[in-house]
Structures are given as C-alpha cells and as structure tokens.
Amino acid sequence: MNPQDRPSHSVGSPKAASATPVLETRNLNIYYGSFLAVREVSMSIPNNQVTAFIGPSGCGKSTLLRCFNRLNDLIETFRVEGDLNYHGQNLYAPKVDAVDVRRRIGMVFQKPNPFPKSIYENVVYGARVNGYKGDLDELVERSLTQAALWDEVKDKLKTSGLALSGGQQQRLCIARTIAVQPEVVLMDEPCASLDPISTLKIEELMHELKQQYTIVIVTHNMQQASRVSDVTAFFNVRLTDTGKRSGYLVEHDRTENIFQNPKEESTQEYVSGRFG
Amino acid sequence: MTVRNPSSVTRPRSDTERILDQSFLWLTRLLAYAIAAVLLAIAFQVLVQSLPAIQRFGVGFIFSQDWDPVKESYGALPMIYGTLVSALIALLLAVPIGVGIAVFLSENFLPLQVRTVLVFLVELLAAIPSVVYGLWGIFVLIPILRGFGVWLFENFGWFPLFSTQPSGPGMLPAGVILTIMILPIITAISRDSLASLPPELRQASIGLGATRWETIIRVLIPAAFSGIVGAVMLALGRAMGETMAVTMLIGNANTVNVSLLAPGNTIASLLANQFAEASGLQVAALMYAGLILFVLTFIVNIFAELVILKVKKF
Ligand SMILES: Nc1ncnc2c1ncn2[C@@H]1O[C@H](COP(=O)(O)OP(=O)(O)OP(=O)(O)O)[C@@H](O)[C@H]1O
Ligand SMILES: [Mg+2]
Numbered sequence: 288m289n290p291q292d293r294p295s296h297s298v299g300s301p302k303a304a305s306a307t308p309v310l311e312t313r314n315l316n317i318y319y320g321s322f323l324a325v326r327e328v329s330m331s332i333p334n335n336q337v338t339a340f341i342g343p344s345g346c347g348k349s350t351l352l353r354c355f356n357r358l359n360d361l362i363e364t365f366r367v368e369g370d371l372n373y374h375g376q377n378l379y380a381p382k383v384d385a386v387d388v389r390r391r392i393g394m395v396f397q398k399p400n401p402f403p404k405s406i407y408e409n410v411v412y413g414a415r416v417n418g419y420k421g422d423l424d425e426l427v428e429r430s431l432t433q434a435a436l437w438d439e440v441k442d443k444l445k446t447s448g449l450a451l452s453g454g455q456q457q458r459l460c461i462a463r464t465i466a467v468q469p470e471v472v473l474m475d476e477p478c479a480s481l482d483p484i485s486t487l488k489i490e491e492l493m494h495e496l497k498q499q500y501t502i503v504i505v506t507h508n509m510q511q512a513s514r515v516s517d518v519t520a521f522f523n524v525r526l527t528d529t530g531k532r533s534g535y536l537v538e539h540d541r542t543e544n545i546f547q548n549p550k551e552e553s554t555q556e557y558v559s560g561r562f563g
Numbered sequence: 564m565t566v567r568n569p570s571s572v573t574r575p576r577s578d579t580e581r582i583l584d585q586s587f588l589w590l591t592r593l594l595a596y597a598i599a600a601v602l603l604a605i606a607f608q609v610l611v612q613s614l615p616a617i618q619r620f621g622v623g624f625i626f627s628q629d630w631d632p633v634k635e636s637y638g639a640l641p642m643i644y645g646t647l648v649s650a651l652i653a654l655l656l657a658v659p660i661g662v663g664i665a666v667f668l669s670e671n672f673l674p675l676q677v678r679t680v681l682v683f684l685v686e687l688l689a690a691i692p693s694v695v696y697g698l699w700g701i702f703v704l705i706p707i708l709r710g711f712g713v714w715l716f717e718n719f720g721w722f723p724l725f726s727t728q729p730s731g732p733g734m735l736p737a738g739v740i741l742t743i744m745i746l747p748i749i750t751a752i753s754r755d756s757l758a759s760l761p762p763e764l765r766q767a768s769i770g771l772g773a774t775r776w777e778t779i780i781r782v783l784i785p786a787a788f789s790g791i792v793g794a795v796m797l798a799l800g801r802a803m804g805e806t807m808a809v810t811m812l813i814g815n816a817n818t819v820n821v822s823l824l825a826p827g828n829t830i831a832s833l834l835a836n837q838f839a840e841a842s843g844l845q846v847a848a849l850m851y852a853g854l855i856l857f858v859l860t861f862i863v864n865i866f867a868e869l870v871i872l873k874v875k876k877f
Binding site for chain 2: 402
C-alpha cells in the first residue's frame with residue numbers, strides 16, 4: 288500500500304497526506320438485498336487521527352462504519368461491491384477471516400452494551416477469546432485507566448457491568464474494545480445516550496486514544512465533530528432513479544475546512560444547521 | 564397498588580369507575596389466593612390421608628424396599644429411586660439435546676421459514692397424549708432399545724448399570740420416553756429466552772473478535788441461563804410426575820435394581836397402578852408415597868430458584 292494510490296479528492300492537508308491511510312474505499316457500493324444503501328464511496332481513513340462521519344439520518348453512516356470491521360456480515364441480505372482496503376488488503380476478499388478483521392478493528396456502539404458479567408470479565412472478554420497469554424489483571428487496569436474509568440470502579444471489579452451508570456457503561460465498553468489492542472476503533476454515536484459530563488470525558492478520551500489508535504466516529508453533534516476530529520466526511524442522501532433513497536459521500540476534508548470553508552453548498556448548510 | 568392518593572387525581576372519577584376498579588382488584592386478589600388455597604388444600608388432604616401410614620412406618624418408609632399389601636408392610640425406596648433415576652436419565656439426555664436444538668433454532672443457520680416449521684413441530688411433540696407415547700414406546704421404542712440393551716449387556720455387563728439381561732420394559736425405555744416428552748419444554752423455553760436476548764450482546768461479542776460459537780457459549784447461553792434453568796426444572800417436574808407412559812414402559816417392579824436394563828417403578832406409576840384396588844392402610848401408604856413426590860418436586864423447585872438467584876447476580 289502506498290500513499291500515491293489514494294484517490295485525488297482525498298484529504299488535502301499536508302499532515303494527512305503524509306500519513307498512510309489505514310482504511311481506504313474505492314467506489315464502494317453497499318446493498319441490503321436489492322436496496323443500494325450507500326453508493327460509490329471513495330475515501331481514506333488516515334492513521335492515528337480521528338475521522339468523523341456526519342450527515343442526516345439514514346444516509347448510511349452506520350452502514351459504512353460496520354463494513355469496516357465486517358459486522359454487517361451478520362445481516363443476511365448485506366452485500367458490498369467495489370474495494371475496501373485495510374493496509375492495501377481487500378477486507379472482503381474470500382480468504383480474509385472476518386473474525387481476524389474484528390480483532391484488529393474494534394467497535395463501540397451507540398447504546399452501551401456491556402455483557403451481563405462482572406466489570407472484570409467484560410474487559411478481559413476479548414483477551415479470553417483471543418487466547419491472550421499475558422497478565423489479565425494488568426490488562427484490566429491498563430484498559431480501564433485508558434478509558435478513564437479505573438478510579439471509579441477499581442474497588443468493585445467483581446460487580447456486574449450492568450450496575451454502572453450509562454456513561455460508565457459506555458466507558459466500560461470502550462475499555463473492553465481497547466483491551467483487545469485493535470489498530471482502529473470505530474465508534475457509532477458513542478455519546479448519543481450520555482450526559483454532557485460523560486460526553487466530555489469520552490471526547491477527552493478520544494484525544495488520548497488517537498496517539499495509539501485510529502478512530503472513526505459517527506456523530507450527529509456538530510460541535511463534537513469539530514472538537515474531536517481531524518478529518519470530517521459529510522454524507523447525504525438523494526433519491527435514485529428508481530425512487531429509492533441512497534446515501535453518498537458529499538465531501539471529505541480536514542475538519543476545519545469542512546466547517547469553515549466547505550466546497551459544497553449542502554455541506555455548508557448542514558454544518559451551519561440550515562439543512563432542510 | 565391499593566393506596567390511592569387523592570391529590571394525584573386530576574379528574575374526579577365517577578363512582579362506577581371506582582367500584583369497577585375496586586372489584587377488579589379484589590377479583591384478581593381472590594384468584595391469586597385461590598391458587599394458594601387449592602395447593603394447600605391438596606397438600607393437607609394428602610397429609611391427612613397418609614397419617615395412618617406415617618404413624619405406622621415413620622421415616623423408615625423412605626428406606627424400606629417392602630411393598631406387600633398382604634403383610635401390610637410398605638416401603639417406598641424402589642419407587643423413590645425409580646422416580647429419581649428415570650427423571651435423571653431423561654434430564655441427562657434431554658438437556659444437551661434440547662438446549663442444542665434451542666441454540667440451533669435461535670440462530671440463523673436455516674432460513675426463517677424452515678425454522679418456523681421446526682419450532683412448530685417441536686411444540687407439537689408436547690401436544691401428544693402420554694398414552695400415545697406409551698403405546699409408541701411399547702411397539703416401537705422397546706423393540707429398538709432391546710437390541711441396544713443386549714449389546715450393552717454383552718459388552719459392558721461388568722458395569723453395574725448394564726448388569727442384567729434386558730427384559731423389554733425397564734428403566735431405560737422409561738427414561739428415553741421421558742426424554743422425548745420433556746424435550747419440547749426444554750427446547751421451547753430455552754429458545755424463547757435465547758431469542759429474547761438483545762441483539763447488541765451478540766454484536767458486542769462478534770465485534771470483539773469472538774466467533775459465533777464463542778459468542779453462543781460465552782455470552783448468549785450464560786445470559787439466557789436463568790430461562791434455561793427454569794426450563795430444565797419445569798421439565799424435571801414433568802418427568803417426575805409423568806404417569807401413563809412410564810407405567811406402560813417401566814415394568815412396574817417394586818425392587819431397587821441398579822441396572823438400567825432391569826424393570827423398576829416410579830411413585831406416579833405406583834399410584835396409578837394400585838389406587839383402584841387399594842383400601843385401608845394401602846391407601847394411606849399410597850398417599851404417603853404421593854406426599855413424598857410432592858416434597859421431591861417442591862425441593863426441585865426451591866433448588867431451581869436458588870440456582871437462578873445465584874446466577875442472577877449479573
Ligand atoms: N439491516 C438492514 N436491512 C435493510 N436496510 C437497512 C438495514 N440497516 C440499515 N438499513 C437502511 O440503510 C440505510 C442507511 O442506514 P444507516 O443505519 O446506515 O443510516 P445512518 O446514517 O447510520 O442513520 P442514523 O444517523 O439515523 O443512525 C437506511 O435507509 C436504512 O433503512
Ligand atoms: Mg446510525
């Protein structure tokens with residue numbers, strides 16, 4: 288994989304251009320059955336940066352995000368066309384093991400979804416299924432510390448993960464995801480069900496995490512996108528010839544450009560809240 | 564529920580509404596108490612009727628192997644043993660099969676239409692009358708199991724469980740028929756509790772790099788555990804109380820025989836067989852045996868609650 292292969296309309300700033308993209312799509316079409324949910328997305332996700340996906344509801348942000356770690360494989364009607372490369376390797380090539388992909392590309396969901404197990408067992412779950420040989424206690428402490436939850440739970444690691452507050456549960460889910468030490472962390476509206484303080488904690492966390500991980504976050508919160516992300520991709524939906532709605536990538540650039548100086552008018556309208 | 568705070572009522576309710584409300588409350592309360600009353604009445608009646616036998620034989624009844632109406636000497640050990648062993652055989656076979664089927668039917672290994680048909684067929688198993696199971700057992704199951712029994716006896720006869728020549732009816736056919744009869748209970752309830760788990764659990768596990776099997780075994784089954792235990796306990800209750808099919812297949816021998824190939828008896832089957840001709844002390848002895856079955860089922864249910872409580876921690 289080398290950077291020159293990237294499509295020309297990709298991220299413009301020198302910093303992003305120098306980084307090798309971790310994930311890259313070319314003319315990616317995503318279908319549910321015969322329904323084309325997302326069409327012709329070509330973009331790249333830069334290394335060790337936060338990429339935000341924004342756009343109106345139903346434009347396919349979650350759908351695209353879930354392609355990145357092949358979580359859509361659980362949906363029978365799901366199908367992709369085009370290329371989705373991870374370090375130059377097509378993720379949907381027949382010989383690629385989806386389980387292996389998900390170990391490298393982790394996911395945090397909109398609704399906190401801890402397992403009905405203890406806090407400790409939640410964090411070590413990924414390590415256990417991956418046959419991790421190291422010290423589990425140390426892994427728990429490290430992951431919970433990274434997720435800014437350690438101080439709050441260190442005395443009750445054996446109690447249920449479900450007994451935590453919503454914001455704590457979400458940080459537990461983040462700890463659980465980073466305990467597997469993935470390269471990429473996908474977050475689908477991770478703060479949607481959280482209060483402002485928990486949201487702030489998770490945003491701070493993202494700043495910390497991007498030192499080590501590449502992050503892709505879906506958000507409906509414009510302030511959040513401008514606060515946490517380095518790169519922003521704006522998606523929209525339009526009617527196709529057959530009268531179905533399908534999502535597409537409008538533009539993709541450094542976050543400051545998207546918010547202050549977008550190329551497309553619809554982006555300008557969306558980020559300024561004048562979207563109709 | 565019964566406390567009504569007048570200040571929280573924004574609109575005065577009409578008298579009819581109040582009365583209806585009150586009477587509905589009382590009706591449901593009455594029904595709830597009625598269930599408890601019926602249970603107590605039955606237990607009391609059984610206890611009273613078994614008193615002569617309790618006074619005569621005491622606790623020894625549980626440990627004695629005698630069942631002799633002529634000498635008026637009664638002991639229920641063979642039937643208690645038979646009840647527990649036949650139910651245990653059924654559980655050992657039905658739990659793995661039933662939970663397996665439940666997992667299979669709650670996953671998308673098959674197209675939805677096929678699964679729906681299969682679920683319906685499994686539930687249909689529960690609708691077959693037990694006398695039909697008994698007949699099927701006599702004409703189909705026993706001939707099939709006889710060959711298997713002979714093979715077990717010839718090759719593993721040194722092992723106490725298979726140490727007698729198979730006689731046709733016996734503990735093994737009774738256990739197998741019970742397996743088939745409790746399978747739909749275990750399958751249906753376990754499947755329901757697996758299917759009602761939030762899809763987020765599965766996604767979380769898959770998203771952490773677990774395979775489908777790891778997800779099923781480490782997350783889904785533990786999360787559905789209380790439902791599965793409930794299913795197993797309900798099934799155990801059914802297996803211990805099942806009468807007709809067991810009577811037809813177990814051989815009705817009032818002796819304790821460790822071999823599964825030998826005939827035995829259960830409490831329920833004993834009651835069904837002897838009640839018609841019983842009188843005097845024999846009725847009391849049968850009631851006493853019934854009381855023991857009652858207590859056994861009670862213990863099983865308490866045990867189930869304890870298991871669920873222990874697991875519910877999370
Ligand atoms: N499992 C599915 N089967 C069929 N269609 C689906 C499925 N999931 C999503 N879709 C469709 O795909 C389109 C994109 O959905 P998606 O959930 O990706 O949107 P989104 O941008 O994440 O929206 P939101 O901001 O509301 O979360 C929608 O039209 C939706 O109806
Ligand atoms: Mg979404």
